[in-house]
Every structure is written in C-alpha cells, then in structure tokens.
Amino acid sequence: MSARPDTLFIQSLAKGMKVLECFAEHPAPLSLNEIAEYCEMDRSAAQRMTYTLVTLGYLERGVSGRGFMPGKKILERTFDYLRSVPLLERATPLIVDVQRESGERVELSLFDDLTIIFALRRQTKRQTYTTTLIGRRLATVHTASGRAIMSHLPADEVDSILARSQSKPLTTRTITDADRIRALVAQAAADGYAVASEESMLGEINLASAVLDHEGRPIAAIDISGSLADWDAEAFAKRFAPMLMGATKALSGKAGLS
Structure with a gap:
C-alpha cells in the first residue's frame, strides 16, 4: 500500500527553496542549465523559479548579467531570525x-x-x-x-x-x-x-x-x-x-x- 500524499506540502514552494539551497554546494554564479541540473528539474521549471526569485530579490544576476547568485533579500531574513x-x-x-x-x-x-x-x-x-x-x-x-x-x-x-x-x-x-x-x-x-x-x-x-x-x-x-x-x-x-x-x-x- 503506497503512502498517502502529504496534502499540506507545497511542491512548488519546495522547488523554489531548492534553487536557493543549491548555492550551498556551489558558491558561485550559476547558469540556468546548472541550476536545472543541480536541482533536478527541467530547464523550463528552472527558468520560472529563477525569474520569480529574481523578481522578489532572493536571487540576483551575476556580473554583467551572467548567471544567478543569492540576492541581498536573503540577508533580511537572516536579520529577522537573529533578532527573534x-x-x-x-x-x-x-x-x-x-x-x-x-x-x-x-x-x-x-x-x-x-x-x-x-x-x-x-x-x-x-x-x-x-x-x-x-x-x-x-x-x-x-x-x-x-x-x-x-x-x-x-x-x-x-x-x-x-x-x-x-x-x-x-x-x-x-x-x-x-x-x-x-x-x-x-x-x-x-x-x-x-x-x-x-x-x-x-x-x-x-x-x-x-x-x-x-x-x-x-x-x-x-x-x-x-x-x-x-x-x-x-x-x-x-x-x-x-x-x-x-x-x-x-x-x-x-x-x-x-
């Protein structure tokens, strides 16, 4: 008997967090193809995730617009945690x-x-x-x-x-x-x-x-x-x-x- 799916777990949110977490093992600007590979998702999904995270400030474009890197907005969430x-x-x-x-x-x-x-x-x-x-x-x-x-x-x-x-x-x-x-x-x-x-x-x-x-x-x-x-x-x-x-x-x- 297969396990029942977790109806409270939001897969798309988890995928977005996985994009942010891939920089833990790869601390450098990453291309869209690299993010797709490291996060085990297709290129189209990786493109949507990175676009959304850039728009929100949690990712930024690398030097000369090449690749992606963690955004300054992440520091705000660190501040929120430390003061709490x-x-x-x-x-x-x-x-x-x-x-x-x-x-x-x-x-x-x-x-x-x-x-x-x-x-x-x-x-x-x-x-x-x-x-x-x-x-x-x-x-x-x-x-x-x-x-x-x-x-x-x-x-x-x-x-x-x-x-x-x-x-x-x-x-x-x-x-x-x-x-x-x-x-x-x-x-x-x-x-x-x-x-x-x-x-x-x-x-x-x-x-x-x-x-x-x-x-x-x-x-x-x-x-x-x-x-x-x-x-x-x-x-x-x-x-x-x-x-x-x-x-x-x-x-x-x-x-x-x-």
Missing part, C-alpha cells in the same frame, strides 16, 4: 567579553540535530574569511561543540545521532569511529567541556561547553578556538575551560532562550 531568538541577544555581550579576555576566536552555535550552525562569531585577525561567517553548518559528531551538546543528551539520543550521521570528515584528523566519539562524549560529560584537535581545520584546537535551557536540554554551545602553534591541548583547556564554562553557566537554565 532571545538567546542570541543575551549571549552577544558574553561572547564579546570572552573573546576580548581570551584573545582567541569565540563562537556560539545552535544545536540542530545532526548539525550545529554558527549564529555568533567573534574572530581574531588570523582567521580566513569563511571561518568568520555565521550560518555555516558542521556535523554534530565531528565538532567539540556538537560533542559538548551530546554529553547532555540521553544515551539513546546520542546513538540515534551517530546512526543517522553521514557527514564526511573535514580533515585527515577528524574522528569518525562511533565508539571513539561515544568515549569523547562521555569525557565531555565528566569534564563539563569537549575538546577537538584539528578535526574541523588543521592546526586548530577547539574547546566547547553546552548551553542548556530551563529544562536542562542542550540548545547551543560556546567554543573557543586557538592555534596549535601557540597551544597544546592540555594547556589550552587549563587556560580557557573555566572561562568557557562560566559563560555557558551564565546563559543556561533560563526560560525562553530559544
């Missing part, structure tokens, strides 16, 4: 203070099941452009922030995240073995913070602690990132873990955070 989440307003001055005191990159990421997504980032001068942008997603299982969050979840939820994760390692040092990740999550639960070394970027160490809501559920994490040219893992954790856990404790346990 109380956690981000409360966290911003804390993130600024921690970055100023530590001298290292400090970020807040939101928990979104299999991924974390960066919502606040305070960088140092040595970071590359893409590592300073909000909106970047990384795998929960492969990050210090994700493992700090997982350390506050029941074992069955940790197992579910591990079973459903299919992300590719970001570096040659990224840990992918499920048993090793469980051990790191258990260590984070014992320590109150998680450490990842060169798993997101070679030469970088990350230290993270989870932010909990008023029911004790993890909803976010704050992390501090440093260079292995300046620190070893033990010294980095000893220096910054108290500062980090103080910041997450100050944010945790409040109603209406998310």
Whole structure:
C-alpha cells in the first residue's frame, strides 16, 4: 500500500527553496542549465523559479548579467531570525567579553540535530574569511561543540545521532569511529567541556561547553578556538575551560532562550 500524499506540502514552494539551497554546494554564479541540473528539474521549471526569485530579490544576476547568485533579500531574513531568538541577544555581550579576555576566536552555535550552525562569531585577525561567517553548518559528531551538546543528551539520543550521521570528515584528523566519539562524549560529560584537535581545520584546537535551557536540554554551545602553534591541548583547556564554562553557566537554565 503506497503512502498517502502529504496534502499540506507545497511542491512548488519546495522547488523554489531548492534553487536557493543549491548555492550551498556551489558558491558561485550559476547558469540556468546548472541550476536545472543541480536541482533536478527541467530547464523550463528552472527558468520560472529563477525569474520569480529574481523578481522578489532572493536571487540576483551575476556580473554583467551572467548567471544567478543569492540576492541581498536573503540577508533580511537572516536579520529577522537573529533578532527573534532571545538567546542570541543575551549571549552577544558574553561572547564579546570572552573573546576580548581570551584573545582567541569565540563562537556560539545552535544545536540542530545532526548539525550545529554558527549564529555568533567573534574572530581574531588570523582567521580566513569563511571561518568568520555565521550560518555555516558542521556535523554534530565531528565538532567539540556538537560533542559538548551530546554529553547532555540521553544515551539513546546520542546513538540515534551517530546512526543517522553521514557527514564526511573535514580533515585527515577528524574522528569518525562511533565508539571513539561515544568515549569523547562521555569525557565531555565528566569534564563539563569537549575538546577537538584539528578535526574541523588543521592546526586548530577547539574547546566547547553546552548551553542548556530551563529544562536542562542542550540548545547551543560556546567554543573557543586557538592555534596549535601557540597551544597544546592540555594547556589550552587549563587556560580557557573555566572561562568557557562560566559563560555557558551564565546563559543556561533560563526560560525562553530559544
């Protein structure tokens, strides 16, 4: 017996969103044929979608009118989201203070099941452009922030995240073995913070602690990132873990955070 169609799901709207999402994997102006190929739709449908999105401002034409790229209107929706989440307003001055005191990159990421997504980032001068942008997603299982969050979840939820994760390692040092990740999550639960070394970027160490809501559920994490040219893992954790856990404790346990 075939599954009943979802009568509330609007296919045409989903196709339009898919056009916007194809730029996640292809960050450059795309031709109409490329959009049709990446979104698995015929050229006529792609033409209608791109025309509508350009008219609304969510797509723009590339240099000299060649190809399509995300439009400035998308930034307005980012603004709408950022100002609607109380956690981000409360966290911003804390993130600024921690970055100023530590001298290292400090970020807040939101928990979104299999991924974390960066919502606040305070960088140092040595970071590359893409590592300073909000909106970047990384795998929960492969990050210090994700493992700090997982350390506050029941074992069955940790197992579910591990079973459903299919992300590719970001570096040659990224840990992918499920048993090793469980051990790191258990260590984070014992320590109150998680450490990842060169798993997101070679030469970088990350230290993270989870932010909990008023029911004790993890909803976010704050992390501090440093260079292995300046620190070893033990010294980095000893220096910054108290500062980090103080910041997450100050944010945790409040109603209406998310």
